[in-house]
Amino acid sequence: MSILSVYLASSLFVVTLVWFLFGRKKGKLEKLLMCWWAFSGLTHLVLEGYFVFSPEFFKDNTSCYLAQVWKEYSKGDSRYAGRDSAVIAVEGITAVIEGPASLLAVYAIAKGKTYSYVLQLAISLGQLYGCLVYFITAFLEGDNFATSSFYYYSYYIGANGWWVLIPLLISYRCWNKICEAATNGVETKMKKKIR
C-alpha cells in the first residue's frame, strides 16, 4: 500500500508543480494537458525505464523503491516478473521514445509550438498501440497472469485503463485541431486565388 502512496504523492507533487509553475497565462485544459504529459512522461521514463533496464529487479533484496513497484505490479501481470519479450518491447519503446517525447509535449504546450498537436497525437497513438499489443498478447496467451481477480482489475485493467482512455481523448482532440488548421489553410489559399 505504501508503494502506491509514494507513487500517488510524487505524482501529485509533479502535477501541482506543473500547474502552478508552467501554467501561467494558459487555459485550464492546456494546464491539465501539461500536467498529464509531465506525469505520463516521468512514469514512462523513471518507472518503466527502470523496468526495461533492470532484468534482475525480481532478485533485488534491497528496499529499492522501483524494484518494489514492479514486484507489486507483477501481482497483476506476472509477465513482468517473467520478462516476457512483448512486454519488454512495448515498455522499451514507451520508456525510450514516448517518455522524453511526453516531456517535450509539456514544453511544446507551454511555448505554444506549432508542432504541439501533432506531437501529442503521435505520442497518444503510440500509447494506444502499446496498450493494444499489451492486452492482445495477454489475451492470446490465456489472460491468466494475475494472482487474483482483485489485482487483475486494479493493476492490470485499472492502472492501464488510464493510458487507453486519456490518449483516446487527446488523439480525438488533436486530430480535429490538425484538420481545422488544414481547412483554414485551404480556405486562405482559395481566398488568395480569388483576390
Added chain:
Amino acid sequence: MSILSVYLASSLFVVTLVWFLFGRKKGKLEKLLMCWWAFSGLTHLVLEGYFVFSPEFFKDNTSCYLAQVWKEYSKGDSRYAGRDSAVIAVEGITAVIEGPASLLAVYAIAKGKTYSYVLQLAISLGQLYGCLVYFITAFLEGDNFATSSFYYYSYYIGANGWWVLIPLLISYRCWNKICEAATNGVETKMKKKIR
C-alpha cells in the same frame, strides 16, 4: 519462387491501376503515395488478414495461395508458423486497423481531404511501431528464427525493411506539412489581429 511472382505481379497490377485510374490531375508524388497506400493496404488486409485469422494455415494441404505465402515466409521467421503472440498481435492490429485505414488514405489523397496528412502520419507511425515490436521481440528472444541467412536477409529484413523506410519518409513529410499548416494558421490569426 512462383509465390513471390504472383505477389509482385498482382501488386504491379494494383499499382498500375491506381496510377492510371485515380491519378488524373495529381502530381507525381501524390500518385506514388496513392500507389503505396493501395499496395500497402491490400497487403495488410489480404495477406496479413489471412494469417491472423487462419491459425491452421500450416496444416493446409490444398494449394491455397495465401497459405503457401505464409509457409514460405515462415522460412524467414518461424514465429509465424509457431503462432507467436507478439507477431499475431502486431499483424492483427495491422490487418484490422491499418489495412482499411490505408485504403482510406488512397481515397483521402484522391479527393484532397483535409485529414489526408494526419491519416497518413497515423498509419505510418503505426507501421513503424509494429515493426519496432516485431524486431525487438525477435532480438530479445535470440534473433534465431530464420532457416538460413539467405531467408533472414531476404524475407525477415528485406521484406519488412520497406515498411520501415517508406513510413519514415512519409511520417517526416506529413509532420512537416501539418506544422506548416499550423504555422500558417497562427500567422493568419495574427494578421487578423493586427488589422
